[in-house]
Structure formats: structure tokens, C-alpha cells
Amino acid sequence: MPSLSQSIITNIGADYIETYLKKKGFSRTDEEKGQELKYWVDNLLKEKKIDIDEFEEFLFSELFWGKRKTIQIYKLDKTKDYRYPRDWELPLEEKYNIDSLNFFNILGSIPNSEEPRKIASVCSEENLKGELVRIRLLFACYIQVNGDRGYKDSVAYIPVEVDFSRKIMLIKAWTRQQIAHEEHKAYSLMDHIKRLMGIEFKVATRNYMSEHKKILFLMSKSLIYEAYSHVPTYNEIENIDGVIKNFIEETLSGLSLRNVEVNEQGKPVLAEGVMDFEAEVRNVLEGLAISDYFFDRDFDEIWKMGLEAVVARVKFNDEERVLTSLSGENTSAPIFCTKTFMSLKNRMEEAERIETLWITMDRKKGNLNLKFDASNMEYLEILIKYGIRFNETDMNSALEIYEKYETKLNQKIAEQSKIAIGQ
Known part of the structure; x- marks a missing residue:
């Protein structure tokens, strides 16, 4: 029963x-x-x-998403070796006694110390060619947690999705507290299941290298400038371009600076490497426009601007290999409103790589707070922050915004390659 x-x-x-x-x-x-x-x-x-x-079906949905808010995303490789149902049917039957690619037995699949790992559910989709579009496996892993009177037996559910359309594999976990043993903690179990997917089901992956860092940079820059474009005064800065250039010339002429040179047009300029004075002046003006616009305003008004997402925090390595973390000065303020960000924006843009990016997206109920972590070259990690009930729609929102900027980066690389070939 x-x-x-x-x-x-x-x-x-x-x-x-x-x-x-x-x-x-x-x-x-x-x-x-x-x-x-x-x-x-x-x-x-x-x-x-x-x-x-x-x-x-209800249990599957809750255990596949729900509390499992730590997600590792791997890029698939050599998919022809595991693209067809037959590639999965044999190992599932031999190792887990499962004879179907659509199998639900969560109630009856509770692991124990004798049998510490089971697959509680399998769900798959095929296309008209008989190829798998995606396959979802719900692993149930035996763990022990700390109780009042010693260790207590429990279960950790590790959902795995191999998505052939997106060419990615997602592994999720709940980063639960009071886990008794290191090998039972979320990251250890995720690593273990990742290895099993390769050994038992021949799933191959390839590293991101620095690609995901470049995508996060493009995402952060685009989202920040999208927000700026909604501030009327920010768009007026280009109208005083002549005033800015005159100010720079008068400043360099009026101060007894050691490293001022005269360019081909006969105008004073700073020697290369001293500082990008014009960029710094424009930063100050941009900061003025942004600070003025949001002064004494409720930051909830940001969502009325129709933004796709708001950048809350970034972490990057600059040219000096200094790991810099920039965040909103309070929990409601986006990063682009802060003085610290305005002063370091140029350094971030020179780096062109983001280690970690926190963004907030609007959601039907509350906000979707996402942390994208590209610090590991093997996978992209997404962490769903704060107390929402994580669901498939949230997962798709996170994937779609990342894929949007992945496509833009690939288009940019393709255009640069065409130009290089043409030369």
C-alpha cells in the first residue's frame, strides 16, 4: 500500500x-x-x-522545483550517444529496475542505508523523429541529518533534466541545514549525480571556460543601460557634448599638471595611461542624472519603467586582478543608483567579464531574485534567492534571460569573425 x-x-x-x-x-x-x-x-x-x-504528478512538480533552488547548468556534448530512448532504457532497467521512460513512483521509492540511491520518477518527451527532446530524472538519495538524539534518516531529492533543445543539463538541489555528513550535503550529492550521469547514461558535457562570464557582463551592461535610457536627463547628456569637451580643455590648460600633452589638433590631452578624464567627467554627470531622478522616490517605481530586470549586485575581476563586489546600498536600491557603482563602472566595462551577477525580475507574485555564478568554468550556477515557491515558470524565466544574452554574444562573435575574414 x-x-x-x-x-x-x-x-x-x-x-x-x-x-x-x-x-x-x-x-x-x-x-x-x-x-x-x-x-x-x-x-x-x-x-x-x-x-x-x-x-x-503533484509530488513530482514540488520535488523537481519547490525548495530545490540551487541549480547547476552544464553544456551538453556528443549528444548522439544518448539522444534516443533506447540509450536510456537499458541502463534504467539494469541499474534501477525501471522499464519505462515515463515512470512515477515517488511514494514507493524511499532509499535507505542498504539502498542509498533510487530514481523515483522519469519523465520524457520525444519528437517526430523518435529523438528525445528532454528527459527528467528525479533521484532520491539517502542522507542523515542531525536530530535531538543523534542522527535521523532522511532523503534528498536531486532533480536532473537533460534538455536536448537547449543543449544543457540541469542538476538541482535543496541546500538544507543540519546535514550530518559532508557527503550528504547538496553540493556533494550534485557532484555525485553529475558523475553518475556520465558513467551510467553516457551524458557528456563541455566546459564554459570564460563564455558564461562574458554573457553575464553583456547582460549586466545591457540591463543597466536599459534602466538609464528611461531617465530623461541621462539622455540629455549628449546634448552638452561641447560643454563637456570645453570643460576638459579648460581644466587641462588651467592646471599645472605634469602629464599634459598637445594632440594633432593642438588641444591639451592627458598622456596615455594617466586616466580617462573625459570618461570620468561623463560618469559624474551620469551619476548626477541618476541620483537626481531617483532622489526621494520609492524604488518600487522601477517596475513601472517596464524594465526586463534590475541589476542588484555584480562581482568581477578588473585588470589588476582585484575581485570587486558592487551592490545596492540597501536592499531596495538597484546597483545603478549607487555612488560606488558609478565610480567603478569603467573598470567593470574594461574587464568585460562578470564572476557573479544578482538580478531581480518582476513576477506574478513578488519578485524573482536570481544569482548567476560563473566562477566555475565547468558549469553555470543559478541560485533562486529569498522565500518564493520556485516553479517551472521561474526556471524558464531564468534560462530565457540568460539565453537572450548568450544569443547576442554569439551574434557579436560571428559579426567580428566576418569582419576579420573580410580583412
């Missing part, structure tokens, strides 16, 4: 299971109100009141 384990309840949350059952028309009687959720659900299952297939 199927049974709802405490591990499943912990990994989803009792309130969400109760809410699902209420939507399906189940409510506790006065006698049942004192019962633990597990026993109440087990009675409903025993009496065959719950549709098992629907309940399994």
Missing part, C-alpha cells in the same frame, strides 16, 4: 500538501484535525480516495 513518508513532507512542506488536498476537495473531520499529516494522508490512500496518478 502506498504511504506518504515524512521525508517527502519535509522536502515539500506540510502546508503545500494540505493546500493541494483542499483543492481536491479533502478536508479533515473534527476527529482528524489532531492527526499528523502523514497518517491522515495514509488513511486517504488506504481508502483509495486520492487519485494516485494525480498525487504523484
Whole structure:
């Protein structure tokens, strides 16, 4: 008889299971109100009141996303070796006794110390050619957590999605507290499952190298300048271009600076390498326009500007290999409103690579706060921040904004290659 384990309840949350059952028309009687959720659900299952297939689909959705907000994204390689259903059917049957690529048995797949790893669900899609479009595996891993009286047995669910359309593999985990052993922590389990995907299912991946850092730079720069373009005074700066140039000339002529030279047009300029004086002046004016626009305004008004996303924080290595982290000066302020960012914007643009990028996107309920981490050349990591109920729509939003700038970078590289060939 199927049974709802405490591990499943912990990994989803009792309130969400109760809410699902209420939507399906189940409510506790006065006698049942004192019962633990597990026993109440087990009675409903025993009496065959719950549709098992629907309940399994609900559990799958919650365990594939939900609390699993740490995501590692790998680029697929050599997909012809594992693109067809037959490439998965044999290892699934031999190693996990699963004879279908659409299999749901979360209630009956609870690992233990004797059998520490199971696949609780498999879900796949094929195209008209008989090729896999995607395959999703839900691994259930035995772990131990620290309890009041020693170790307690539990389960960590590690969802894996191989998406052949996007040519990526996603591995997710819940970074849970009170894990008793290092090998049971989220990152250790994710590394273990990544290796298993290669050994058991022949999934090959290739490194990003620095590509994801360049994409994050392009994303951050584009989003920041998109915000600037909505500030009327910022767009007026180019109208005083002559005033700026005159100010620079008068300043360089009026001060007894050691490194002033005269260019071919007979105008004073700073020697190369001293500083980009004009860029610094423009930075000050941009900062003035931005600070003036947002002074004494509620930062919630940013969403009324119709922005795709707001950059909250960046971390990058500059030319001097100094790791610099810039963030909003309070939790509601975007980075482009801060004095620190305006003073270091040029250094970030010279680096053309971002190690870590935090952005905020608008969402139907609340905001979607994302951290993109490109510090590991093997994969891109995405962390879903703060207390939302993470779902498939959120995952697609994160992937789509990254892919948008990945496409732009690839187009830029292709255009540069054409120019180089033409020369």
C-alpha cells in the first residue's frame, strides 16, 4: 500500500500538501484535525480516495522545483550517444529496475542505508523523429541529518533534466541545514549525480571556460543601460557634448599638471595611461542624472519603467586582478543608483567579464531574485534567492534571460569573425 513518508513532507512542506488536498476537495473531520499529516494522508490512500496518478504528478512538480533552488547548468556534448530512448532504457532497467521512460513512483521509492540511491520518477518527451527532446530524472538519495538524539534518516531529492533543445543539463538541489555528513550535503550529492550521469547514461558535457562570464557582463551592461535610457536627463547628456569637451580643455590648460600633452589638433590631452578624464567627467554627470531622478522616490517605481530586470549586485575581476563586489546600498536600491557603482563602472566595462551577477525580475507574485555564478568554468550556477515557491515558470524565466544574452554574444562573435575574414 502506498504511504506518504515524512521525508517527502519535509522536502515539500506540510502546508503545500494540505493546500493541494483542499483543492481536491479533502478536508479533515473534527476527529482528524489532531492527526499528523502523514497518517491522515495514509488513511486517504488506504481508502483509495486520492487519485494516485494525480498525487504523484503533484509530488513530482514540488520535488523537481519547490525548495530545490540551487541549480547547476552544464553544456551538453556528443549528444548522439544518448539522444534516443533506447540509450536510456537499458541502463534504467539494469541499474534501477525501471522499464519505462515515463515512470512515477515517488511514494514507493524511499532509499535507505542498504539502498542509498533510487530514481523515483522519469519523465520524457520525444519528437517526430523518435529523438528525445528532454528527459527528467528525479533521484532520491539517502542522507542523515542531525536530530535531538543523534542522527535521523532522511532523503534528498536531486532533480536532473537533460534538455536536448537547449543543449544543457540541469542538476538541482535543496541546500538544507543540519546535514550530518559532508557527503550528504547538496553540493556533494550534485557532484555525485553529475558523475553518475556520465558513467551510467553516457551524458557528456563541455566546459564554459570564460563564455558564461562574458554573457553575464553583456547582460549586466545591457540591463543597466536599459534602466538609464528611461531617465530623461541621462539622455540629455549628449546634448552638452561641447560643454563637456570645453570643460576638459579648460581644466587641462588651467592646471599645472605634469602629464599634459598637445594632440594633432593642438588641444591639451592627458598622456596615455594617466586616466580617462573625459570618461570620468561623463560618469559624474551620469551619476548626477541618476541620483537626481531617483532622489526621494520609492524604488518600487522601477517596475513601472517596464524594465526586463534590475541589476542588484555584480562581482568581477578588473585588470589588476582585484575581485570587486558592487551592490545596492540597501536592499531596495538597484546597483545603478549607487555612488560606488558609478565610480567603478569603467573598470567593470574594461574587464568585460562578470564572476557573479544578482538580478531581480518582476513576477506574478513578488519578485524573482536570481544569482548567476560563473566562477566555475565547468558549469553555470543559478541560485533562486529569498522565500518564493520556485516553479517551472521561474526556471524558464531564468534560462530565457540568460539565453537572450548568450544569443547576442554569439551574434557579436560571428559579426567580428566576418569582419576579420573580410580583412
